[in-house]
Amino acid sequence: MEFTVRGTPVRITKGTVIIVLVCLAGITFGGYDYVQQSEAVDDAVPVEATIEGASVTQSESRGSLDYYVQIEFTYQFQGTQYTGDQLFPGSISQSYDTRSDAQSAIEPYEAGEMVTAYVDPADPSDGFLERQTITSPFEFIAIGGLGLLLTALNAIGARKPGTETGLRSEHEYTSTRYQTLFGVDRGTVHSLSIRLLKIALFVLPASVVSVAGILLFAGSGSGDQVNLQVELTDPAGVLLGMVFLAAITLVIAVLFYSVWSFTEYRRLRERIPEPRPPSPFTHPTRLVTICLGNYKLDAYGKRIQKTGVAFLVVLFFLGTLAQILIF
Template identity: 35%
Template sequence: MKLPVGITTLHLSRKSVYLLVLAVALTGGGGYSYVQQGQAVSGAVTVQATVDSAQVERIDSRRSIDYEPEVKYTYEYQGETYTSEQVFPGPTIRTYSDRSKAQSVVRSYEPGTTVQAYVRPSAPSNAFLIRERTPWPTRALAVGSVLLGLVVLAGLGEKRPGRHEPRPEREVRSPPSRTWVERNDERLRRLSKWTLLVCFVAFWLSMVGLAFGILSLSEGSAQTVEADLLGPVGIPLLAAAGFWVGMILSLCLYGLQSFSRYRRLRRRLSEPRPPSPFKHPSRLVTILGTDRNELSEYGQRVRITGWAFVIAAGMIAIIVRLLYRAV
């Protein structure tokens, strides 16, 4: 598919078109919610409201369990009586993965008490209780922007990168000396793969141990579990964190070994050689999204190397996010 954009044209595959639709949906939905929340927060006036009920609603899905604070309240504005269940401004609801956080919101609104609510004069029926933005619009905008950037890079790149066939090794002059990684190529490959496999299995075993540890401490209670780091919860948690880091290091080691193979394959390409995908993001993104069977040996090596570092970077981002939320 060809998509004209200004003075250039994006060449999009079917996968890129699906990704573009998702990116536009996330960016549009996130932007709309962000604007709506901003208008609600900046243009709201205060009113007195009476709390009718307050509870935590459990939301079960196939992937996770979330908790939504539900508060029903009644208020008057310019002589009219309204009822609302909106806690935060904007069209989206805010949920929590931790029940205690949802309970901390509900705890401030005892039934029968009088609290302060906020009303937009242009939409008096849509009052809310807490004058702050929810994180969903910003996250949707961020994810949508990243996906949109990937689509643009893939569309601007060469139509068929990674198809260049290397020449036979006998036709290429070998370098006078080999690096340590090249000398230990096969050993590093086996070490990284076995370490990754062991850490992967051990990580999930640690998660199973963590689940049993939480169950043994909570004994069916819905209250928050507090545990010692050297107890039945802390030890599996520390082990899981260690094996997660081990998987990251294994991926980085495998990526380093694979990048060394990529350099050797690149030396075997005929002149003029194509630009390096690792210096031209548009080429790299296109190769990462291309089916393995459509690539040459050189292109497959670029794809494997790129995905190893992308997955490692994603796992590092998860650790950073968890540490940020913990702080």
């Protein structure tokens, strides 16, 4: 189905409807679970509980390992025996980035220990041990909201921007803008960014694997958890330094490439005869369609796509750095 709103084309397909419904379901589920958590915490009453067992499990998701706690305890409420398995209230389990974080969460709960649990008198079968809410439901809300936003932006605007763009030949028009970047010839900046990117993408995973191998070898032979102190002069310390330098090199390479790619887009845009189409970087509907589109792009569209992806990578690195500095 296609229609226009104030001259702006909008196209809705079966896939669009399905994605929107899934995103709304995720947002609704996350919001509902957080409300349920809050009500359970507010209405909770303490009861005595006995820990039957506690352990840590791991699960691979999106290429990374997440750790979860499994805990079981028994308690009585108003003369009835119940068995609980929730550390926090709600139906969404709390995930941890490292095994040590998960271990710390269940450290106070050893098998056979008497502890305080909490129950909602309206639903005493769902007892929990920590009287506090967790932020996991907001992940469903954030993912659903992002998916809803991207789907809406993809449905609004031109269907296939970045195709059949009329570009004047370089013989007719040669841009004089951005001849240099950072005081250096733009071609040199591009070549340098690509070389740095290749070096970082080779050194970074190789160093990480080497550090992991050294630490596993040093910790092998003991069934107990060991704490290894790494100094800069040790092989592992040198490799960790290489990991850090490779990560910084990767950020610099992507930043240089992003700047070069955006200026290349601007130079291509100057070759489009008037009237020029709206800039995708000021019209996110066109930018999302180009970046997510599976149709054939021309030189102008491909440059927009590469520039948009480069910007997303830069934002990812900045977000990761901000998270490290905060925590």
